[in-house]
Amino acid sequence: MNAPRTALHGQDTTITGSLYVAFELGDKSWKLSLGDGVRSPNRCTVAAGDTAAVFTAISKAKARCHLTIDAPVRSCYEAGRDGFWLHRCLEAHQITNLVVDSASIEVNRRRRRAKTDRLDSDKLLSMLMRYYGGERRVWAVARIPTPEQEDERRVHRELDRLRQERTAHSNRIRSLLVLHNLRPERIGGRAWAHWWTQHTTQLLPALRAEIEREFERLLLAARQIRALEVQQQREGAAVRNPRLRGSRALRVSAPAVPGS
Structure with a gap:
C-alpha cells in the first residue's frame, strides 16, 4: 500500500485536487515527495537551497497529476537548522506550508527515534495528507516568528x-x-x-x-x-x-x- 493511499484510508477524499509536497531537508541535498492523494508519490532530489529546482519539481508534479497550473499546493518540513527562511519563500509563492515540531511527530514505540533522526519524505507526505484529511493531532505545527x-x-x-x-x-x-x-x-x-x-x-x-x-x-x-x-x-x-x-x-x- 503506497503512502498516499495509506494517508487517505478512512479519510475525506476532498483532499484530492491539491498537490502535497514533503521535504526531507539535508545539509547537501533535499529529498521531495510529491503527490495528489490518488497516484503514487513522485520523488526527486535537489541540491540543498535550490528553490528554483523545487518549483520546477512542483510544476512537473502538477502536470503528472493532471492538476491545473493554479492548483493549491500544500507542503511541510520538520523544524531544524534551516529555520524558517524556506517557509517564507514557499508562502511567498502561494504555497501553504507547515513547519512541524519534530518532537511531536508520532513514532513507532518499538523503534525509539533519536532527536536528530529525520523522517523520510514519504512518511511526512503521508502525515501531511492525514493532517489535511482531518487528523489534526498527527503532529504539532510550529508557530512562525516574524524576521524581527x-x-x-x-x-x-x-x-x-x-x-x-x-x-x-x-x-x-x-x-x-x-x-x-x-x-x-x-x-x-x-x-x-x-x-x-x-x-x-x-x-x-x-x-x-x-x-x-x-x-x-x-x-x-x-x-x-x-x-x-x-x-x-x-x-x-x-x-x-x-x-x-x-x-x-x-x-x-x-x-x-x-x-x-
Missing part, C-alpha cells in the same frame, strides 16, 4: 552559547592543571594572576603554553559576554522608557554617514 522576532532572540541565544563556552574553557584549564595536582580556587581575576605567577614554573613549556592559549579564549568569551549583557541592559531600559525607545528607533533608522 527572530532577530530579537539572537542576543539571548548568543549569550547562552558564550556562557557555555566560558565554562568549557575554565573546565579545560582546571583539567590540565589537575594533571600536576594544581587546584586553583578560581580561574581568572586578580587572584588567578597572582596564583599563575607563583605556579607557572611547575609546568613544562608545552603545557604552560596550552593553558595560556586556553585562558586567552576564556578572556575573549568573558569580554563578549560583558558586552552583550550591557547591550541587553540598554535595550531593556529602552523598552521600559518611551523616550529611550524613541531615540533608539531614530538611531536605527538614521542613514549611515559616509566614512564613519
Whole structure:
C-alpha cells in the first residue's frame, strides 16, 4: 500500500485536487515527495537551497497529476537548522506550508527515534495528507516568528552559547592543571594572576603554553559576554522608557554617514 493511499484510508477524499509536497531537508541535498492523494508519490532530489529546482519539481508534479497550473499546493518540513527562511519563500509563492515540531511527530514505540533522526519524505507526505484529511493531532505545527522576532532572540541565544563556552574553557584549564595536582580556587581575576605567577614554573613549556592559549579564549568569551549583557541592559531600559525607545528607533533608522 503506497503512502498516499495509506494517508487517505478512512479519510475525506476532498483532499484530492491539491498537490502535497514533503521535504526531507539535508545539509547537501533535499529529498521531495510529491503527490495528489490518488497516484503514487513522485520523488526527486535537489541540491540543498535550490528553490528554483523545487518549483520546477512542483510544476512537473502538477502536470503528472493532471492538476491545473493554479492548483493549491500544500507542503511541510520538520523544524531544524534551516529555520524558517524556506517557509517564507514557499508562502511567498502561494504555497501553504507547515513547519512541524519534530518532537511531536508520532513514532513507532518499538523503534525509539533519536532527536536528530529525520523522517523520510514519504512518511511526512503521508502525515501531511492525514493532517489535511482531518487528523489534526498527527503532529504539532510550529508557530512562525516574524524576521524581527527572530532577530530579537539572537542576543539571548548568543549569550547562552558564550556562557557555555566560558565554562568549557575554565573546565579545560582546571583539567590540565589537575594533571600536576594544581587546584586553583578560581580561574581568572586578580587572584588567578597572582596564583599563575607563583605556579607557572611547575609546568613544562608545552603545557604552560596550552593553558595560556586556553585562558586567552576564556578572556575573549568573558569580554563578549560583558558586552552583550550591557547591550541587553540598554535595550531593556529602552523598552521600559518611551523616550529611550524613541531615540533608539531614530538611531536605527538614521542613514549611515559616509566614512564613519
